[in-house]
Amino acid sequence: MATEAFAPAKINLTLHVTGQRADGYHLLDSLVVFCDVGDTLSAAPADRLSLRVDGPMAAGVPDDASNLVMRAARFLDLSRGAAMMLTKRLPVASGIGGGSSDAAAALRALSALWDVPLPSPEETLPLGADVPVCMTPRPQRIRGVGARLCPVPDLPTADLVLVNPRLPVPTPAVFGALTRRDRSPMPEELPRWPDAAALAEWLGTMRNDLEAPAIRVQPAIADVLRVLRAEKPLHAAMSGSGATCYALLPAGQGAGLAETLKAAHPGWWVASGAILRDTGAA
Template sequence: MRVFAPAKVNLALHVTGRRGDGYHLLDSLVVFAGVGDWLELSPARELRLSLSGPRAAGVPADRRNLVWRAAEAFGTERGAAILLEKHLPHAGGIGGGSADAAAALRGLAALWDLPLPGMDELLAIGADVPVCAAGRPMRMRGIGEVLDPLPPLPPLWVVLVNAGVEVPTGPVFKALDSTDNTGLPDMPAEGWADAISLAGWLGATRNDLEAPARVIVPAIGAVLSELGAINGCLFARMSGSGGTCFGLFAEAKGAALAAADLRKTHPEWWVRDAKLLS
């Protein structure tokens, strides 16, 4: 069984509060891109995890990996052999670990003929796991447990860029000037007419983690400057807690040309273009 784990992209991410237990409250617009990791699952007597792919270096193959914890969330002693093929950058703000865990949950549920674990079990794996398990465009609120489908999205293509510098999530949240900010503005009930109208709406939103992340990792600012200056790029922002940034495009050709140019001028960067999944 082969399961796709698409990259998660936070088009907007507002930090709206902080609970007494330290968890931050979010209001985020989450979509998924047609680029990601892959998992291959097969029956086995015990749980085994191995890794391959161009981004496998440094990724653990034990319980530190969210895929392993996803398997444990079923509360069963059943086994499986899981091969995780890594293509997304580690600690990149595009949900690589959470997307992998969500793909493992879907695959193992089918392999073992079991229902998916409940919301509490999903959140215990990671705050982004529920939305990644949903696998479709969502508005995500609370600590990740409140999920609402988005109005229809227009066709959109994305260029994802990571300068190769890991961004530590904890220090980024700690460096926030305020954790009590406004939520997302109202969305059009019928959705956005086209990519330009969505980009205009996004202009009234934020990623509250972008400013502190740029202080910690200045390379993020350089990536955003280059993305935003590309012809045809409608909107550029950092995803999640960083350091992957995205540029939105109305056409596949424009995104592909932009990605090709960035790979040529910055061969040390991780650059991918893809369609956003509906």
């Protein structure tokens, strides 16, 4: 029987770069949430392992061993087969963890299909720094290189509007443009946010340390942020290393803003959804 898993978009509401290890890995402190917009991974019994990719954002996505989904499958079990289908709705290399979330979804789907234990989030770090947090897609705090996951206070209900200008922003170039790698972390104890407005007010005192270098690499990010902030959301910032930016709004208001942006900027990728306050895994 086939199994299916949802791969939600991962959004860094904050991203503080606090150091760099001798091996080159950066140390981060980030508040991460997931949105109910994402890809879908299905897996059916088969003698050999295969992957097909479809969906509106499938162009250019490999279906061979270089895809992180295939690497995740072999990480889980080297010997078993499955026919996997990845439906891509998230843009590639866009700062919202699409590939890592796809890999985590593959692990969940194949664990159920093959009846094998699911690895812990920490055990998946060899697949990539974002895979551990994507294994349990709920609000979390990431520290270190990605495997140190910490629970956070309950987040209020809220909508996110995600906007990507469909322009490439290579992550290595963004880190290369970073001028400081030793900035302050978030407060040790995070507050409790009674509503989306309180969360937005607090986010306004935090940072994404990659936003300025990403804008130097791809100036179109500044245009997206200017357009988003002109719409007066509760808060707007860039996610991850870009180029996707987000606007935080009260629950139920995201769809309207998304439609406005789609009409005004038909060349942009725009999506809206609610912050996942549960595991989000299906």
